[in-house]
Amino acid sequence: MSKNAKINDAARLSDIVPPAVILCEPQLGENIGTAARAMANFGWVDLRIVNPRDGWPSEKARAAASRADHVIDKVQVFDSLEAAIADLTFVFATTARSREVPKPVCSPDEAAQKVVQSGVSGLPTGYIFGRERWGLNNEEVALADEIVTLPVDPDFASLNIAQAVLVCAYEWRKTATAGALPFRLDEELHPPAVKEDVVRLFEHLESALDEVTFFRPPERRPHMVRTLRNIFQKAELTEQEVRALRGVIAALERRETRPRRSDKDDNEA
Structure with a gap:
């Protein structure tokens, strides 16, 4: 235990x-x-x-x-x-x-x-x-x-x-x-995250995904954002889990990423 x-x-x-x-x-x-x-x-x-x-x-x-x-x-x-x-x-x-x-x-x-x-x-x-x-x-x-x-x-x-x-x-x-x-899990040691912190997590994630042009085509962005938010809402995140996820996103933002292939490259493949 x-x-x-x-x-x-x-x-x-x-x-x-x-x-x-x-x-x-x-x-x-x-x-x-x-x-x-x-x-x-x-x-x-x-x-x-x-x-x-x-x-x-x-x-x-x-x-x-x-x-x-x-x-x-x-x-x-x-x-x-x-x-x-x-x-x-x-x-x-x-x-x-x-x-x-x-x-x-x-x-x-x-x-x-x-x-x-x-x-x-x-x-x-x-x-x-x-x-x-x-x-x-x-x-x-x-x-x-x-x-x-x-x-x-x-x-x-x-x-x-x-x-x-x-x-x-x-x-x-x-x-x-x-x-x-x-x-059961001791909620005094692992209190649930307040909604303000959860929303900031969403905004942080969505901003990071915007930087790597994840939401394509652009008109699909609202639907994809809702889907991502629903996924995390189901998790009933604790304060500690929100901090951990913010740290993961921050680490990925500093990662050197490979350049995306252009549409021309896609056509030539």
Whole structure:
């Protein structure tokens, strides 16, 4: 992040309880670690694992978490899914396949609305994610309140665990913060240019172009001037950018230019 950028306080969360992530029988420590990293990106910290194939703790998971140690250090391991969700008030099962389980189905953004509302009230919620190879079984889906699925291509619907966690976590945080971004350009350090300075830039540029007979034929000059001015207006120039452009024009004005070919030369070519 640029040293000129300030953190937007609206992007921070302190009073909304984030959901738990429950991984059912994950096979690889690396997948647990990348899921933990995705959680940390969006402020989720409660990672629960049901019967990890390679046991726990896992150095491969910690390495793949890429410094999301605060998530890895708090991991809870359970022998059953029932035990992993016992303290939660509302649970989503994530799946990309149609099930013979009569459950409401919603998208990640719709699920985020419910989870954020519960989190504001301090109620614990969670998302259940299935195995790498075949996801959740019907008995596990039956333990959830609703199903959340992503608008993926039906002919290639499989996501890895971290991808699925990332999408759900992203939608949750976007909802929880009303889409607030962590930073924007600091306008105190880069204030927009006042119109007087912008007009002087236009006049400087147009004068320099007149010197090199850029506007040809002359009757086209007003139209070409409007076009150039519109181009720069779209840029929403800052004071610093206007000064830089004036410097560029000044440097070009002092440059030795090649003589233009005459109309006679053009005819002889």
